[in-house]
Amino acid sequence: MNDASSLTVDWPDALFGLLKAHDVTHVAYVPDAGHARLISLCEADPALHAVLLTTEEEGIGLMLGGWLGGARGVLLMQSSGVGNCINMVSLGITHRTPMPMIVTMRGDFAEFNPAQVPMGSATQAVLEAMGVAVRRADAAADVAPVVDAMLRLAFNTYRPTAALIGQRVIGAKTFGME
């Protein structure tokens, strides 16, 4: 996992390694194709609490509760889920709670589905409007370094952060049309 080529191919595995390295134990998620492999790795690890959510904002509450009890959390979601979280992010701002979000982008590079574009286009702006620090990775080799940086920023400086993984890395869903 040290050379660039393995990071390029295996970035979900690299992210799993980062969660373990940063002592994350609460992994909140809404099922997502981009995060499918990372979610499977988390669910298979008995040392982690992989928490299946009905909607993304539940993950914000979960991370606050975990931190109150000394546990580190992350929230895995798609960019559309960011919209569901925005008011709830207030909890992390007012309590100064580490809340790293790892977001796979939709409505982004080469999108097929018109319905994904409004929230995908607004994701970074609305997060930043709430005061969340945001960095993007648009190449596979950048995913692990960007996520590592945003985990560090969240846990070391006590704030919500977001790492956005561009659709250029994940590939656009084409619904069998291309």
Next chain:
Amino acid sequence: MEASHMLRRREVVRALLEDRRDLLVIAGLGAPAWDVTAAGDHPRNLPLWGGRGSAAMIGLGLALAQPNTPVLVVTGDGEMLMGLGALATIAVKRPLNLSVVVLDNEHYGETGMQRTHTAYAVDLAAIARAAGFPRASVVRSEDDLAVVRASVHEFAGPLFAQVKVVAEALPLVLPPREGALLQARMRESVLGPEAHLA
């Protein structure tokens, strides 16, 4: 049931928190936060000032992080209705040490006493039971409340109780408003001084 025989929210919360031992409490925003504070401000209370719909999920995160400590969420019917999905999420994780108590006055007390869905017979306890809570009940008497009070410390959860209370506007008893203080004092109470070096 006539109002004169109904439970009153401040007395309910006072009974739940009596001899609380190591109990950790998350209080939903609005009246439940004032009720919990009226029973005595405490480092192991996190009264919320916002994040409506999040109280039960905060309780879940805390219960998973501290499985040997009982965690009690005290919230209102309006707050619970905004985050009903949390009941499904909690039921899947089945934390033995988590209890969710809804003070159900069937009204939005903070915004002018408009009716909530429970005034139209939406049964929150039945929703919790259907989601998979092993214990979920509607509480209307002091005897039933005493059972809930004991169960909170029994590690046989997750437990859900919908406590029917009088719709009444009571004097505000405000907790500290600084979220960073509220968070830090609970962390220190749970983790000791090292909490601040994490």
